[in-house]
Amino acid sequence: MKISEQWLRSWVATTASLDTLAEALTMAGLEVDAIEAAAPSLDGVVVGRIVDCMPHPEADRLQLCRVDVGADESLAIVCGAPNAATGAVVPVATVGTVLPGGMKIKPARIRGQASSGMLCSASELGFAAESDGLWLLDDDATVGATLAEHLGLPDAVLEIDLTPNRGDCLSLRGIAREVAVAEGISFSEPPVAGPEIQNDRVRAVRIEAPECCPGYAAQAVVGTRAAAKTPLWMRERLRRAGVRQISLPVDIGNYVMLELGQPMHAFDGDKLVGTIRVRMAEAGEQIVTLDGEQVTLATNTLVIADDDGPVAIAGMIGGQRTAVDETTTHVVFESACFAPSAVAGRGRQYKIHTDSLHRFERGVDPQLHPVALARASRLLVELGGGQAGPETRQAGDPIWCETRRIELRARNVERLLGQAIDDAWIVHALEALGVSVDVEGEGTWVAQPPSWRFDLNIEADLIEEIARVYGYDRLETHVSGVTLPPVRPDMIAADVEQVDAVLRERGYSEAITYSFVEPGLHALLTADAPAIKLDNPISDQYAEMRRTLWASLLPSWHHNVRRQHATVRLYERGLRFLPDAGADDGIRQVDTVAGLISGQADDTHWDRAASEVDFFDIKGDVEALLHGHNGAVRFEAESHPALHPGRCARVYVDGNPAGWLGQLAPAFSKRYKNIELPYLFELDYKFLTQGAVTRFEALSEQPLVRRDLAIVVAEKMPVAQLIDAIESLQSPDLRHVEVFDVFRGQGLDTGFKSVALGLIFQDKASTLTDDRVDTIIIRVVSVLSERCDARIRGE
Incomplete structure (x- = not known):
């Protein structure tokens, strides 16, 4: 989430420095990742108007421009931009200016003509990656003013890394509220009033999936100018938030989303057919999205449709058929609340991610959509003209089946935080966050979270908020006592630390790898056994969930060997993922420890010959791990698709198959270019914690x-x-x-x-x-x- 410092201070009147604000937000759990200038240095760049433009006598693609920059005399500047024309208002880099790319503007003669400055494009000033021509400023820009003054600079942009539970802070409104709470001041939310109703154009709405859509509102504005230019102040706030300008209705929707946190969409009302319906998609229905992709919809997908079919994927993206363009005069704004469960996962399903979906998946205030609709419609009427019709509002099932009421007890606050917090302060802090608090008795309250806080559901959530607002750095440190139960005679002593210690003592290093693996290697190791494929892998090399940890260890081994580290001993403890129809989600997870060795068995020494690791080295390592089983461990010669037929064994513990060990099969020699293949083991971790307890036995004094x-x-x-x-x-x-x-x-x-x-x-x-x-x-x-x-x- 990127937010402009200027915009933030317009909502919350804090005198704190920018660094102080960033520190307060970070300590409140909203980590500020970066603070950047809203624009590069614009020293020497002014607003100019081209008062005359004529062809260069010696070059077909150049023009001689006379530019008014508010000085006593206009400047003569040679320009090659195709959109340079008389009357255009453009940025002018005067002589002595150093552009963001490092170029310094000097007086010059270009094809025999004097040039005293440079007419600039947005990309040359660092405002865009590329440009087709000069940056055309608004006609009402003050000639002679600095460009920084015209753009409302200087300004800074805070980039905030939000945790998934704080969807309420994906807006200026949410961030301003957090700043106000952290600073102990109030924040002024501008009043939102809808436009004056001047026509009776009503768009019918029907919610056919009420469990997925708690509320939907729509309002039509007719006679508007969709092609009207978005004002500079809005364009700049969008740019500083990292949002691309598109058109006035779309820009207004994006602006309201950034301001209030409510995603919106604008339809061309003349292209909508009949009633707007919020329903589940029918099997095989298709939609061409705004980005030009044709999507075949599944029946688990919530859509917005008219009488001719889907016009948007709910909460995600609109369709091309009803998109607004420069000819649109009838705009229909939609503002809705969708249950997070109704849209969660659909982005991965269709490989589409949008700012709207990012917010809806985390939860949008169910009471916000009519407020945002009024705000957007009024902005459109003010900036693009037109007449607003009556708002249409429909309600579905409430987002919460009952009002959330949470009992909060002071003794639990003290127990979880380690210190007592003043009762009056607790009430003040929660009310500042929008939580309604009723006193039930001494040290006991009943709290009702606000509609925008989806993450407050139990008492511990409220206590976490108290700690966050109080300040983690202010919590006192205490040494807590712990009562340990007596050790039972049959207790098992093995744990992950002991497994790590055994392997480290035998020369292994721990590897921590991805659970995602490369399908080709995975298939060879598992003989094409069914694997769990990822719908949206981070790369083709990580497209499946591993059935064996060897699929993760072997690439690590090969990476080391190719860099002349021939002696390698690696182990990893992690999960294997097996398809299992009997599991709740169809996936069975197996806690596993696996290891790999290659190279020399011992360090090189002058008084003994070097030897390579063999089957019995890794067998000894496995025996050391299973040492506590008192003879219940057996190694049986069996075949495994990934292991050498004559150097392979299955491990049994108390008669139960517990894992495998052996050398990688000769079939892998070609893949690894005839490198000496490693030895591997893999054990189900549960068998390492089922051995007998180690007990002391008195030594005999009798001879052997x-x-x-x-x-x-x-x-x-x-x-x-x-x-x-x-x-x-x-x-x-x-x-x-x-x-x-x-x-x-x-x-x-x-x-x-x-x-x-x-x-x-x-x-x-x-x-x-x-x-x-x-x-x-x-x-x-x-x-x-x-x-x-x-x-x-x-x-």
Whole structure:
């Protein structure tokens, strides 16, 4: 939202400096992003009138102009603009002027003719991006006055970044109210009176979708001059607000929108057919919008229609068929209130965004539309002539089913803000914001928010307003005590900080990426599984919601590798988005943690050879994350469309699939130009918080006993199955099983391997005897033979 300082001060009589105003607005929650001059420097630029204009004797495209600038003598200036003509009032840059582009005006001879100055276009003075010719000023402009004086300069423009809940501040009226509250003064809203009714031309209106349109008003002005020039003061206020001038009726509508916050639209009354209807679109109906786009309407779209079909998309944009132009003499202004829910999302649906829609989506005061209609009609009659007919007003369903009444208690104000606020001050602050306050008892009030504040619905909203007006910087700081519940024996200790700590300790860096991903890569990673497509993506590279975090991590990895950072360890915790017809909105969100590694397993060192990361490195990282599950974690060799067939495993926790790990599939080599492909993992985050609680266990003082077994099993036998078989004995003396060697080759039959296992035994209370250990070894050999078809090597 851009607002002129001059215009703002005409509504609120504050003597505060511009910087003070900006600081007050920012502290009130209306962040001032920038303060800019309303125009570049115009020193030396004056208003001039061309009193004579004749062709240059030596150049066909140049003219010799004699220009009156209010001095004793007129200036001779050579000009090449096609619209230079006798009688034209134009800006004149006199000798010595430095234009915004840096060019300094000097006396010159152009094709043999003296030229003492320069006739300027709007673009040359920094008022437009491009111009077709000289800037033609109003005929009544004072010749000899500085252009800055003529334009009402100097002035400044405040650019305010509003949060979505403050739609009431998308107007001068709303900003002025906030300044008045912040400064503790009143603001003077100019009285609005409608035009004198001078004819009986009435435009019939019917609301056929009352739940979407709480109110609609229309008024006709006949005999007006739509081609009349918009006055300078209005053009300048529009320009400083960043709004383009179009025509008098349209400019008036935009002006009233900026002034009061009510979007409006002007129809050519002679092009409207029959009754104006506010209704839902019929399937297949089409409209050509003001910007020339043909739109096929859906049945969920509210439209303004006449007897021949839609003439506007409600709250968004008008149609070409009934647009005003320079020949229009019969203007019909519409001013309406549309429920935010009726227009929200339609801009994304049709890929159209307008200032009107921006306001209606956030909520426009339902009591404002007749006031704005009176203001616009009166301005049109005053500036363009014509006679106004009676206003037509229709009502739909109220925007709120019942009057909002909110109980406010002083004890809750103190509880949420951390300090007591004076009761009288609370009432004063709320009433300054337009809230009606009734005292219900000591320290208790019933508040009724004003019609323009859609965001005030519960007690906490009112307390937030009290804090905002009181000043966040004035709230005192207190150290609050917190009562913590006792820790239950079965409580889980894992949390996001622990996950982060585990991965950071293992050399990972956290990545924070978009949830939007590139469709091509996404399809390869998910084997073309259905994805949620965005209706209005920020770019073609971010057109889908990710089903896997790998679609976000891989571009980050590739970006690093292409810049000679070959060793990469990244992780991200975020959401995956899966289509799910059973979900409320058709989307199931899965909290997930994923990681990626590539390059060297360890830092380069002089006394050991460098090695590349492999499957077991990333498997170790996943085991570290799932450490608290006490053996309930399993890794099964399964296939995944994005992973290498021989270097891929699915992770199971307590028998439930929890995620995947492995190396990126060879099919991606071409995409990444034969770079060594990374290893990845992805886990559902919920499994990281379901492990057993870590508890201290007293250390045994008894000696350890180690026995090594070399067993021969089939090549396809997973080592994990051997360990599972041994642990199934549930021997309390067997503390640990470790694999310290795998051998294939001489002495073994084809298709077999030798696995060397180290079995660690220890008793908590006494020293183990050989006989006791031998008994357990016999049981181990027996169970390995029965369940894994294993035999002792050499037997």
